[in-house]
Amino acid sequence: MVIRDLVAKSIFEQSGYIAPEPNGAIKMDANENPYSIQEPLRKKLLEEIGRVDLNRYPVAGIPQLRERFAKYYGVNKNMIMLGNGSDELIQTLCLTLKGKINGVLIPVPTFSMYKIIAVNTGNKVVEVPLDKNFDLDVDAMTGRIKDKFPAIIFLSSPNSPTGNLFSRKKIEAIINKAPGIVVLDEAYASFSGRSLLSLLKRYDNLIFLNTLSKLGMASIRLGFLIGNKDVVAQLDKVRLPYNINSLSQIAANFFLDHEDEFSKQIIEIANRRDELYRGLKEIKWIKAYPSRANFIFFSCAFDSNRIYNKLVAEGIVVKNLNSPPLMPNCMRVTVGNKKENETFLKALKSVTPK
Ligand SMILES: Cc1ncc(COP(=O)(O)O)c(C=O)c1O
Structure with missing residues (x-):
């Protein structure tokens, strides 16, 4: 071999x-x-975790936790999917959105896992440099969108590793030109005081990603995705049944209790x-x-x-x-x-x- x-x-x-x-x-x-x-919150969390029956599978699909996230963000539960970190959700997106339209477009530099996951799931990746202010180069991106017709465009705002927000106008310009889904990754939005979540009402090809990893719970691996319920329904077919373990489910509820x-x-x-x-x-x-x-x-x-x-x-x-x-x-x-x-x-x- x-x-x-x-x-x-x-x-x-x-x-x-x-x-x-x-x-x-x-x-x-x-x-x-x-x-x-x-303490005393630490003790409270450990007590809750101590009550888990480790011999049982976790709750699959986790409607209760999805409902809580939905309420928090003012959306319908069917628009929410939870992942083993947002990395897993990026993987699910890259595995699922590979139809007649396929491929991934990213501005660079950006979060390295977009490219790694896209390549590992068999996607072609197109990279477009950011402009000199690390903002989106809309003309260059539009040109590549026309050539390559990508199924997914990942935009991290604030962007990692550069730390800046992309301009709202430019993000919307890209959403308007995209033939497929634009994933707006707001992993760091809580530190910026700006979220563009309200754009969901305007664009059905927009998906938000977020995570508890940057907010104080990196160890539990809990990411979440918010967007069009028809897209979420397809992604959910690819999600592994018990992707959020019981301990993480408890910790995520604890996070929401003590937000x-x-x-x-x-x-x-x-x-x-x-x-x-x-x-x-x-x-x-x-x-x-x-x-x-x-x-x-x-x-x-x-x-x-x-x-x-x-x-x-x-x-x-x-x-x-x-x-x-x-x-x-x-x-x-x-x-x-x-x-x-x-x-x-x-x-x-x-x-x-x-
Ligand atoms: C922009 C961005 N998105 C997603 C992630 C991954 O988050 P998670 O820990 O939920 O997989 C990171 C982690 O560094 C990140 O920088």
Whole structure:
């Protein structure tokens, strides 16, 4: 048997997604909420989790939890689908929307999993560079839409890794030109104070994605999708029956019960972000970009691999994005708590240009 002959070339040639092991480091690489759940809420959650019958399958389809999300967002339950992280929902979209119209179009740079998942599910991917302000280049995207007729266009707003919001006018221009579905991924919208969810009333080819991962519950892997019920009904045929495990279901309900506590943390993180941005601006050899998310994108005047290694040696992990031509010597740092941000800035300032 020759493995190479069994595996799609597009998969065989990949190096694979690598998430660094935390190993006790200060984690500022994955855009998580730095605050863990404190007592007495922690105890309450553990008690609820302790009552789960682990010998039983989870509730399939989870109408009750979908209903709660539907209520929260003011939509019908049939417009909601839950996923094992929004990564799974991206995968479900890429597996399902492959009819006569197919293929995926993305602006770049953007969230790396759109491309990885699209390729791994057998889709062709078209990449269109963002403009110099990291906003959508509508003319270039429209040109590729006309050539390629993609079934899915993924737009992350705020965009990762650049941190900016795309302009509403440009997003709508793309929705109007799209022959298929536009997925507006609002994973970071809570940090930006802007959601375009109300556009659902106007466009039946628009699907929203969101996740609890950035809001304080990354470990439970709970993403959700909101949109046209006819599209959701098709996606639901592809969803695996028990995709949300019982422990995650309890934790997601717990999140909704205590949403106000998590919201306070979001406000705190947005304040810390602005503080961290000011700190980065003080470093002469860094160009930091304004952010509406819970992370900051910055480029360095010299080799970011060296800077990354130095930070790792100091026990801090950030995301090293260094990849010319789009992101030469670029990095992304997740907003941490006050102490983490200070430790990071101090370590960064201690790096000297050679
Ligand atoms: C834009 C964007 N969408 C989706 C995700 C994935 O979220 P989840 O943890 O729900 O799979 C991320 C994670 O980094 C992201 O940056």
